[in-house]
Amino acid sequence: MAQYLAQLDRVFVALTDQTRRAVIRRLGRGPASVGDLASEFPMALPSFMKHVRTLEESGLIRTAKSGRVRTCTLNRERLALVDDWLAEQRRIWQERTDRLEQFVTETAKDQP
Known part of the structure; x- marks a missing residue:
């Protein structure tokens, strides 16, 4: 569980x-080179590379180098971590709102 939470963090x-969210959106359309990705942002390449490293370290993207070109690919499996966590949160809050609705309904019945 601790490892799961660390990955999620x-x-x-x-x-x-x-x-980084924009890079993820762009990679959702398919792989792209770092140069192509960087050209969409008003920053120097070294600054952009920090974003790429953060995404790579989080497991959201994978990079592969072929010659002088580094290509980034979205790791959709890692996004499943977020989806699973959000599904669990939705379930928890749905249960809570169901209990609240039941409480309010029962309380209203008890009122003269």
Whole structure:
């Protein structure tokens, strides 16, 4: 469980930055080179590479180098961590709202 939470934390930290979220959105359309990705952002390549490293360390993307070109690919399995966590949160809150609804309904019946 601790390892799962640590992985989830790394994913959420990576997703806190709008540049990294934009990279994830772009890679959702398919693999792209770092150069192509970087050209979409108004920053120097070394600064952009920090974003790529953060995404790679979180497991959200994979990179592969062929010659001088580094290609990034979205790791959809890692996004499943977020989906699973959100599904669990939805379930928990649905149960809570169901209990609240039951409480309010029963309380209303008890009122004269």
